Amino acid sequence: MLADKHRAEIEAILAKYPPEHRRSAAMPLLYLAQQEYGHVTQAALQEVAELIGADRTQVGSLVGFYTLYHDQPGGTYRLQICTDLPCALRGAETFAEKLCENLGVRLGGTTPDGMITVEGVMCLAGCDRAPMFQVQGADGIHYHENQTVESAMKVVDDLRRKSSHA
Amino acid sequence: MPEHILLRHRDLPGLERLDVYRKHGGFEALRQAVSTQTPAQVIDVVKASGLRGRGGAGFPTGVKWSFLTPNVFPRYVVANADESEPGTFKDREILERNPFQFLEGVAICAYAAQANLAYVYCRGEFWDLAHVLESKIAELRAAGLLGKKLFGSDYALDIQVHLGAGAYICGEETALLESLEGKLGQPRLRPPFPAAEGLYGKPTVINNVETLANLPPILTRGAAWYRSIGTEKSPGPKVFCLSGHIARPGNYELPLGTTFRELIFTHGGGVPGGRRLKAIMPAGASSSILAASDAVLDTPMDYESVAALGSALGSASLILMDDTVDMAWVARKTTEFFKHESCGKCTPCREGTYWMLHLTERLTGGAARPEDAALLESVARGMQGKCLCALGEFSTMPVTTALERFGADFPAAAGGAA
Ligand SMILES: Cc1cc2nc3c(=O)[nH]c(=O)nc-3n(C[C@H](O)[C@H](O)[C@H](O)COP(=O)(O)O)c2cc1C
Ligand code: SF4
Ligand code: FES
Numbered sequence: 068m069l070a071d072k073h074r075a076e077i078e079a080i081l082a083k084y085p086p087e088h089r090r091s092a093a094m095p096l097l098y099l100a101q102q103e104y105g106h107v108t109q110a111a112l113q114e115v116a117e118l119i120g121a122d123r124t125q126v127g128s129l130v131g132f133y134t135l136y137h138d139q140p141g142g143t144y145r146l147q148i149c150t151d152l153p154c155a156l157r158g159a160e161t162f163a164e165k166l167c168e169n170l171g172v173r174l175g176g177t178t179p180d181g182m183i184t185v186e187g188v189m190c191l192a193g194c195d196r197a198p199m200f201q202v203q204g205a206d207g208i209h210y211h212e213n214q215t216v217e218s219a220m221k222v223v224d225d226l227r228r229k230s231s232h233a
Numbered sequence: 234m235p236e237h238i239l240l241r242h243r244d245l246p247g248l249e250r251l252d253v254y255r256k257h258g259g260f261e262a263l264r265q266a267v268s269t270q271t272p273a274q275v276i277d278v279v280k281a282s283g284l285r286g287r288g289g290a291g292f293p294t295g296v297k298w299s300f301l302t303p304n305v306f307p308r309y310v311v312a313n314a315d316e317s318e319p320g321t322f323k324d325r326e327i328l329e330r331n332p333f334q335f336l337e338g339v340a341i342c343a344y345a346a347q348a349n350l351a352y353v354y355c356r357g358e359f360w361d362l363a364h365v366l367e368s369k370i371a372e373l374r375a376a377g378l379l380g381k382k383l384f385g386s387d388y389a390l391d392i393q394v395h396l397g398a399g400a401y402i403c404g405e406e407t408a409l410l411e412s413l414e415g416k417l418g419q420p421r422l423r424p425p426f427p428a429a430e431g432l433y434g435k436p437t438v439i440n441n442v443e444t445l446a447n448l449p450p451i452l453t454r455g456a457a458w459y460r461s462i463g464t465e466k467s468p469g470p471k472v473f474c475l476s477g478h479i480a481r482p483g484n485y486e487l488p489l490g491t492t493f494r495e496l497i498f499t500h501g502g503g504v505p506g507g508r509r510l511k512a513i514m515p516a517g518a519s520s521s522i523l524a525a526s527d528a529v530l531d532t533p534m535d536y537e538s539v540a541a542l543g544s545a546l547g548s549a550s551l552i553l554m555d556d557t558v559d560m561a562w563v564a565r566k567t568t569e570f571f572k573h574e575s576c577g578k579c580t581p582c583r584e585g586t587y588w589m590l591h592l593t594e595r596l597t598g599g600a601a602r603p604e605d606a607a608l609l610e611s612v613a614r615g616m617q618g619k620c621l622c623a624l625g626e627f628s629t630m631p632v633t634t635a636l637e638r639f640g641a642d643f644p645a646a647a648g649g650a651a
Contacts, residue, residue: 083393085350088433090415094398119415132417132576134399135357152518152566153320153476153552189401189570190319190518191358194552195475195482201358208360 069114073099077118089119093126097136102205106137134188135203142177142184144204144226146219150187153194162198163187165216170223182227202226238462238470239446240486242330251372254333260378262452263340268384275345279448281456283468288313288404288441289516289547291467291536298345300428301436309432310343310351311413311439315397315404317356318517319570320550323472323484324442328355328362331446332369338445340379340390341452346438349389354409357398367394401574405622406439408576419578420622443472463489467535474550475501478508478558490538494530497553508555512639515539516547518567519627521634522560543634560639564609564632565593571628582625585616589632596643606643610636 070077076099084091096118100111107130116123130136137145148163163174167185170178177184193199196212202222211222242248245257254260266275280295301308312335316324327335343351355363370392373379381389395413397403403412407421410432431437447469451459460468467489473496476482480502487496493513497503504510513529514520521544523529532538539546554563572586592609595601613629613636620626636643 083395085433088414091395091413093415094412095396097398098396121415125416128417129398129415132400133357133397136398151319151570152563155566156477156552156554156558157482188399189573190317190321192316192322192325192356194320194322194477195484197476207364208358210358210361 069096069100069103069111070118072103081118090121092119093121093129094133097126097129101136102207105143105205106140108138135208143182143230144202145184145186146200146202146223147186147188147191148200149189149191149193149197151190151194153190154197154199157194157197159198162214162216162219166219169216169220180227182230183223237486238450239327239334239443239472240331240484241334248331249329249333249369251333251369251376258453259333259449260337262449263337263344263378264384266341266344266452267386267388272345272347275341275452278452278456279345282447282451282459283456283466284444284447284451284459285467285469285536286441287443287447287471287548289318289519291546294440294444297428297440298342298438300426301346301438302429305436306347307350307435308346308348309435309437310339310346310348311406311409311432311437312339312351312353312445313404313406313409313439313441314353314355314359315401315409316359316442317401317404318519318548318550319567320476320514320517320552321474321548322476323474323548323550325359325362326484327442327446327472328359328366332366333373334449335442335446336366336369336373336392338448339392341448342438342440342445343390343392344388346436348438349391351390351392352413352432353392353394354403354413355394355396356403357396360396363394363396370394400576401570402576402622402624405624408622409439410437417576419576420624422621464533464535466537471534471549473534474548475553476550477553478504478510478555479553480505490533490535492531492533493525493551496534496551497530501553504553504555506555508557510553511556511558512554512560512563514552514554514631515549516545517550517552518570518631519547519623520544520552521630522563522638523634524638559597560635560642561593561596561644564635565590565597567631568593568628571624575624575628579619579621579625581616581619582621582628585612585620585625586628588612589628593632601644606636606640 080095096115112123116126130138150159198214199212247253284294285291400418402408403418408418412418427437463469471489473485485500510525513523568589572590575582575586577583613632
C-alpha cells in the first residue's frame with residue numbers, strides 16, 4: 068500500500084496544496100504509484116482516489132489523458148525519441164529507425180528481454196540538441212541529447228547494467 | 234556582444250547558485266519592492282516598462298495584473314513552465330541556468346498580485362529540472378527569502394512546483410489551471426478570465442517563465458532603461474530559439490526588433506551546406522509559414538512587424554527549413570503534432586485535426602487524389618474561428634499557409650494551384 072510505504076512522501080505532496088483542494092495532488096500521487104508498481108494499476112487508482120477523496124474513474128481518466136502515465140506494463144525503461152518537426156529536420160526519424168534496427172524492435176515495441184520500450188514522442192524542448200530522447204523509468208525521467216546510434220546504444224547498455232544490479 | 238539580461242548565466246558562471254546570484258545583486262529587486270513599494274507601485278513600473286508576455290500572445294504584463302478582481306483573496310500566481318511548443322527551449326535554459334532570477338520574478342509578481350502562494354507548473358518531462366527547482370526553493374526558504382514576514386514586512390510567500398505529465402494543451406492557461414486542480418487539462422470557456430476566476434476559482438495571474446525573469450532587472454534598473462532596449466511597442470530583450478536547418482542552433486538573447494537576417498545569418502551562422510533558406514516558422518509549429526524572401530529577412534522581429542508579414546512572433550522559436558524540405562511533409566508533421574495534442578473537448582478541433590492528418594498523409598504518401606489539396610484547405614478553413622481554444626486555430630495555420638505559399642509542394646494540387 069502506498070499509504071503505508073510512502074507516508075512521509077504522501078504527506079509532503081498533500082502539503083503543497085490547500086487542504087480543501089486535495090485533488091490537486093492527483094498527478095504527483097499518480098507518479099508515486101507508477102514508480103511503486105511500474106505502471107498505474109487498478110488498485111493504485113483506488114489508492115490514489117482514496118487519498119484525495121475523488122472517485123476512481125476521475126483518477127483513471129487522468130491516466131488516459133496524460134502521456135507520461137501508463138496503465139499497461141511496458142519495458143523497465145521507456146526510451147522516448149523525439150521525432151517532432153524540428154528534430155526531424157535534424158535527422159531524428161532516421162536516428163529512430165536505425166536505433167530500432169539495432170535494438171531489434173519496432174517503434175512502440177519492447178526488446179525481448181523486457182528492458183526497453185522504444186517510443187516516438189512530440190517535442191521535448193531539446194530541439195537544438197537533436198537527435199535526442201528521454202528515458203522514463205522508476206527513477207524518473209532523464210534527457211539524453213546530441214545522440215548518435217552508438218551513444219544511444221551505450222545508454223541502453225548502461226540501463227541494462229543498472230537494472231541487473233538493482 | 235552586449236550583456237545578457239535574461240541569459241545572464243552566460244556572462245556570470247555559477248549564477249545558478251544562490252550565493253553567486255546574491256553577490257550579483259540577486260533579490261535586491263524583491264527587497265526593494267517589498268520594503269519600499271506598494272503592490273500598485275510595482276504594477277505601475279511594470280506597466281511603464283511596456284513588458285509584454287513572452288508565452289506567445291504578447292499581452293502587456295502590467296495591464297494583465299491590473300485586471301485582478303479587487304479585494305478578493307486568496308489570490309494565486311502561476312508560472313507557466315510547460316514549454317511544449319515544438320521549436321521552443323528558452324524557458325528550459327532560464328530554469329536550468331538562471332533559476333533564481335526566474336524565482337525572484339515569481340516572487341515580485343506574487344507581491345504585486347498580493348498572492349501568498351505561487352505554483353510553478355513544469356511540463357512532466359522537466360522531471361530533473363523540477364526537482365532541482367524544488368531544492369532551490371528550499372534554499373530560499375532557508376535563507377528567509379521565502380516564508381513569513383519577508384524583509385521584515387507583513388508579506389508572506391511560498392512557492393511550490395507542480396509537474397504536468399505530458400500534454401501540450403496544459404500550456405494553455407486555463408487548461409493548465411484545470412490540470413493543477415487535478416483534472417484533465419482541457420481549456421475553460423472564457424470569460425471568466427483567470428484574473429477574475431483562476432486557480433480554485435480565485436483571482437490568478439499566469440505568466441510565462443521568460444516574462445517573469447524580466448521583472449528583477451525592470452525593478453532595479455527602471456522602466457526607462459528597459460524601454461531603451463527593443464522597439465517602442467515591443468520593448469525589451471527576447472530569447473529567440475533557433476532550430477532546424479541552422480548552423481548554430483540554440484538560444485539567442487537579442488532586442489525585440491532584431492531582423493530575421495541578423496538573427497539567422499549573423500548569430501545563427503546561416504543554413505548549413507550552403508543551401509538556400511526556403512521557409513521560416515517564427516512561432517514554432519503554431520506558425521503561419523513564411524517563405525524566406527529578402528523582404529521577410531529584413532523584417533524586424535517584433536510583435537507588430539511579424540504580424541504584418543502574415544504570421545506571428547509568438548514565442549519567437551524559429552524553425553528554419555532549407556530548399557530540400559517539402560512543405561506538404563511539414564504540414565503533415567505539424568498536423569501529427571496537433572492531432573496528438575488536441576484535448577478532444579470541442580468537435581471542430583478533434584475531428585478537424587483527424588481529417589487533416591488523413592489528408593496530409595495521403596498527400597505525402599503517394600496516394601493523393603486530385604481533390605485532396607482542395608479538401609485539406611476546406612477542412613482547415615472550416616475549423617478556423619470555431620475552436621474553443623487557440624490550439625485548434627494554430628493547427629490550421631501551417632496547413633493553410635503551406636498550401637497558399639508553397640502550393641507547388643502539393644503533388645495533386647500543382648496543376649491547379651501553381
Ligand atoms: C495551445 C497553447 C499552448 C500554450 N503553451 C504555452 C507554453 O508552453 N508556455 C507558455 O508560457 N504559454 C503557453 N501558452 C500561452 C498561455 O496560454 C498564456 O497566454 C501565457 O502563459 C501567459 O503568459 P505571458 O502573458 O507571460 O505570456 C499556450 C497557449 C496555447 C493556446
Ligand atoms: S480547440 Fe482543440 S485543444 Fe482547444 S479545447 Fe478544442 S479540442 Fe481542446
Ligand atoms: S522537436 Fe524534438 S525536442 Fe523539440
